[in-house]
Amino acid sequence: xxxxxxxxxxxxxxxxxxxxxxxxxxxxxxxxxxxxxxxxxxxxxxxxxxxxxxxxxxxxxxxxxxxxxxxxxxxxxxxxxxxxxxxxxxxxxxxxxxxxxxxxxxxxxxxxxxxxxxxxxxxxxxxxxxxxxxxxxxxxxxxxxxxxxxxxxxxxxxxxxxxxxxxxxxxxxxxxxxxxxxxxxxxxxxxxxxxxxxxxxxxxxxxxxxxxxxxxxxxxxxxxxxxxxxxxxxxxxxxxxxxxxxxxxxxxxxxxxxxxxxxxxxxxxxxxxxxxxxxxxxxxxxxxxxxxxxxxxxxxxxxxxxxxxxxxxxxxx
Amino acid sequence: xxxxxxxxxxxxxxxxxxxxxxxxxxxxxxxxxxxxxxxxxxxxxxxxxxxxxxxxxxxxxxxxxxxxxxxxxxxxxxxxxxxxxxxxxxxxxxxxxxxxxxxxxxxxxxxxxxxxxxxxxxxxxxxxxxxxxxxxxxxxxxxxxxxxxxxxxxxxxxxxxxxxxxxxxxxxxxxxxxxxxxxxxxxxxxxxxxxxxxxxxxxxxxxxxxxxxxxxxxxxxxxxxxxxxxxxxxxxxxxx
Numbered sequence: 001x002x003x004x005x006x007x008x009x010x011x012x013x014x015x016x017x018x019x020x021x022x023x024x025x026x027x028x029x030x031x032x033x034x035x036x037x038x039x040x041x042x043x044x045x046x047x048x049x050x051x052x053x054x055x056x057x058x059x060x061x062x063x064x065x066x067x068x069x070x071x072x073x074x075x076x077x078x079x080x081x082x083x084x085x086x087x088x089x090x091x092x093x094x095x096x097x098x099x100x101x102x103x104x105x106x107x108x109x110x111x112x113x114x115x116x117x118x119x120x121x122x123x124x125x126x127x128x129x130x131x132x133x134x135x136x137x138x139x140x141x142x143x144x145x146x147x148x149x150x151x152x153x154x155x156x157x158x159x160x161x162x163x164x165x166x167x168x169x170x171x172x173x174x175x176x177x178x179x180x181x182x183x184x185x186x187x188x189x190x191x192x193x194x195x196x197x198x199x200x201x202x203x204x205x206x207x208x209x210x211x212x213x214x215x216x217x218x219x220x221x222x223x224x225x226x227x228x229x230x231x232x233x234x235x236x237x238x239x240x241x242x243x244x245x246x247x248x249x250x251x252x253x254x255x256x257x258x259x260x261x262x263x264x265x266x267x268x269x270x271x272x273x274x275x276x277x278x279x280x281x282x283x284x285x286x287x288x289x290x291x292x293x294x295x296x297x298x299x300x301x302x303x304x305x306x307x308x309x310x311x312x313x314x315x316x317x
Numbered sequence: 318x319x320x321x322x323x324x325x326x327x328x329x330x331x332x333x334x335x336x337x338x339x340x341x342x343x344x345x346x347x348x349x350x351x352x353x354x355x356x357x358x359x360x361x362x363x364x365x366x367x368x369x370x371x372x373x374x375x376x377x378x379x380x381x382x383x384x385x386x387x388x389x390x391x392x393x394x395x396x397x398x399x400x401x402x403x404x405x406x407x408x409x410x411x412x413x414x415x416x417x418x419x420x421x422x423x424x425x426x427x428x429x430x431x432x433x434x435x436x437x438x439x440x441x442x443x444x445x446x447x448x449x450x451x452x453x454x455x456x457x458x459x460x461x462x463x464x465x466x467x468x469x470x471x472x473x474x475x476x477x478x479x480x481x482x483x484x485x486x487x488x489x490x491x492x493x494x495x496x497x498x499x500x501x502x503x504x505x506x507x508x509x510x511x512x513x514x515x516x517x518x519x520x521x522x523x524x525x526x527x528x529x530x531x532x533x534x535x536x537x538x539x540x541x542x543x544x545x546x547x548x549x550x551x552x553x554x555x556x557x
Contacts, residue, residue, distance in 0.1 A: 009337050013514070015329070016338035017347045018552065021516065021526070173327040192329050194342075195552075202551045212544035219551035231547065 015170050018195030020203035027166045029109075029204060036063065036105035037209070043098050053097065054086045063101060066293055070100050073289035099147035102210065103131075106155040107294055109208070113165025117175045122250050123161065124294050125287075127154050129302055130244045132283040137240035140269045149237040152217040153244055159200035160185075182256050184246075186222040198222050221245050243268055253307035262312055273316050280305055280312075344514025349533075350553050359399075359533070362513070366398045370504045374497055384493035388479065389415070390501055392472035397505040401515055403535030405470045407522035408502045414473035415498045417462040419491065422480020425455035429481075448482075455481035 014022040039056045042048070057063055064085055071088045072081050082088045089097055112120055131154035138149035163171045174192050178185045189196040202219030220227065221241040228238045243264050248257035265276055284305055291298055328334055341347065345362060349355040371394055378385035393415070397406045404410060433447040459477035463469050476494070479485060485494065509517035515533070516526050527534035529549065541549075 008333070012328070012334045012337035013341035013344075016334065017341050017344070017514070019346065019514075020552065169328050173329070199552055202548070206548065212542070212548050216544055216547045216551060219548070 011170075015167070015193055018193060018199060020200055023167065023200070024162070024203065024207070027162060029162065029207060030111065036060075036101055039063070039101050040098070040105075040209070043094055043101075048094060050089060050094075051086075053094070054089045057089065057097070057101075058085045063104070066104050067097065067100055069293060070290060071096075073286070095147045099151045102214070103151050103154050104293065106158060106205075106208070106210075110155075110158055110161055111165055113161050113168075115164050115168060115172070117172060117179070118161055118164050119251065121296055121299075123157070124296055125291070125302060126247075126249050126251075126304065127157055128287055128291060128294060128296070129250075129283060129304055130154075130156070130247050132286040133247060133279070134237070134240045134244035135286075136279040136282060137243055137265065137269055138237050140271065140275075141240055142235060142237055145237045148214060148217070149240050149244075152214055152221065152237060153241055155205070156201060156218050156221045156241065156245065157197060158204055158218075159197045162204065163197060163200060179251065182254060184222065196222065217241055239268055247304055248307065250303040253303045258307045258311040259315070261308060262315060273312060277309070277312060280309055341514065344512070346514035346516075350549070356532075363395070363398045366504075366508045367394050370394050370398070370501060370508070373504060374500055377500065378493075378497075383496070384490045385497040385500070387476070387485075387494050387497060389418070389472045389475040390497055392475065393470070393498070394501060394505075396470065396472065397501065398508065400533055400535040401505065401509040401513075401517050402527035402530040402533045404522040404524070404527075405535065406505070407518040407520070408506070409518075409520050410468040410470045410522065411502055411505075412498055413466055413468040414463050414470035415476050416495070417466060417468070418459045418473035418476030419480055419485075419494065421458035421462055422455045422477040422485070424458055425451045425477070425481045426483070428454060452478060452481050 010022070013019070039053065039060075042053055042056060057067055067085060067088050068082065071078065071092060078091070082091060107124070112118070131150045134153035135146050135150040138146045142149075164175060170193075174185070174188050177183070177188050181188070186196040186198060198219050198221050202215050205215045205218055217237055220231070220233075220238060222245050223238075223242065225234075225239070225242065228234055228242060231238075233239075243261070246257060246261045246264055248254060248261070262276065265271055266273075271279070284302065287302060287305075288298065345358070348358060352358060371390065374385055374390065377383070393411060396403070397411065400406055429447055429451040433450075455477040456474055459474045463473060485491060506517060509515045515530075516523075518526075528536075530536070
């Protein structure tokens with residue numbers, strides 16, 4: 001009994017202080033696949049050997065297939081199809097390759113909690129749509145970092161399934177409240193715990209030895225604009241991530257958030273209605289092209305995109 | 318997405334959670350990264366914890382009439398509370414190094430008795446040719462042993478010298494010294510880990526954990542890039 005009480009106090013303390021070392025200590029977070037980790041290590045070297053990278057990718061059939069499929073998707077809008085890894089690597093460059101490798105390695109390492117409140121299809125569909133939108137915004141805001149924006153946004157909510165699966169008792173009421181209210185998940189988390197899933201996600205990415213820059217962007221993806229300005233990150237992918245993360249979930253694409261998203265997008269990136277509509281269209285195409293790579297099935301138009309398009313049309317009227 | 322029907326009280330709504338939250342947020346682990354002047358709190362911590370630790374050991378010595386007070390405990394306490402996350406403050410390092418200090422001191426003394434007259438070490442502090450050799454040998458042996466066993470804790474060389482000077486002569490003093498060191502480590506565990514909330518080692522030092530603790534880990538000049546600094550800030554709630 002005293003041991004149980006001690007454990008309870010320890011858990012309460014870890015939750016109340018956001019001590020991720022303790023929160024994730026007993027949880028086995030699947031490590032990144034060894035081949036991906038090796039590739040990441042090679043890419044992060046100061047003197048990169050492109051041939052070695054091509055060899056490493058070729059040695060991983062799954063990653064090779066993902067690279068070829070992704071390269072030939074409309075996401076990269078290439079004129080002629082790419083058939084070899086070497087060609088893909090030379091054509092796309094390291095940033096693209098890093099983005100693809102990191103994204104899919106992370107996606108495959110995220111557990112799937114057996115919890116009634118977790119909807120695998122909705123979770124990854126939302127993440128992919130937000131990633132594509134963030135990529136679109138980054139093209140207007142900081143074109144050289146489009147791939148980082150995609151990667152960071154795709155894995156920004158990586159902690160959510162882990163928290164829901166392993167800290168169910170504490171985290172389920174938070175998700176429950178989020179589903180029933182218009183508040184942002186991070187605000188509810190902040191109120192309940194004093195920290196949010198973005199910080200927890202940053203901790204997991206640090207554990208996976210992701211690049212520092214990417215860890216930081218994931219950690220502040222739902223920060224407020226003042227915070228981003230204070231950190232002097234207003235010219236980085238922080239703003240595209242912040243704006244894309246306002247997108248409502250497909251589980252409840254309510255109008256309040258869609259309007260807020262539209263006004264934020266228009267204001268932050270100087271977009272007009274047509275440009276935003278075009279961006280949404282591209283995101284829709286991108287989704288159709290690569291959703292299968294995440295093991296998702298496509299079930300008609302994405303509710304989030306549909307809601308934003310509708311709100312945009314209503315606003316224009 | 319399913320919605321559970323009944324509304325139950327969540328753990329974070331309980332009184333116990335609120336109490337634990339209040340106290341756990343007073344712990345160093347939570348406070349230091351969030352304070353504008355963390356050094357001031359560290360100074361206060363070292364003063365209070367150091368005084369309390371030696372106070373507890375002195376009181377124990379007074380009430381039990383057992384020899385528990387030895388000068389090397391002072392510098393050991395300083396290291397345990399000033400840089401608790403460093404390798405030299407880990408329980409294994411502290412205990413093993415003091416034991417090696419004791420052995421080295423007695424080893425040097427034994428050699429002194431063997432090669433010089435039994436009166437070579439008189440414990441009065443008077444320097445003689447033989448005492449110079451014995452003290453040098455004690456110092457050398459304790460340093461070598463600590464390096465050999467990978468447990469670098471400088472105050473342990475003082476233990477070797479005290480023994481070599483003939484200040485520890487009885488078995489009860491040896492037992493008292495070991496008990497005092499164990500008591501000091503237990504107090505460091507209580508203050509650093511339980512009250513301070515710092516991940517003070519259970520036994521062996523973990524460099525990966527201590528890497529983030531700067532001066533508390535004995536790292537005075539950490540060179541960090543912008544992104545590394547931001548990553549550390551990332552886990553503080555004030556960023557959001």
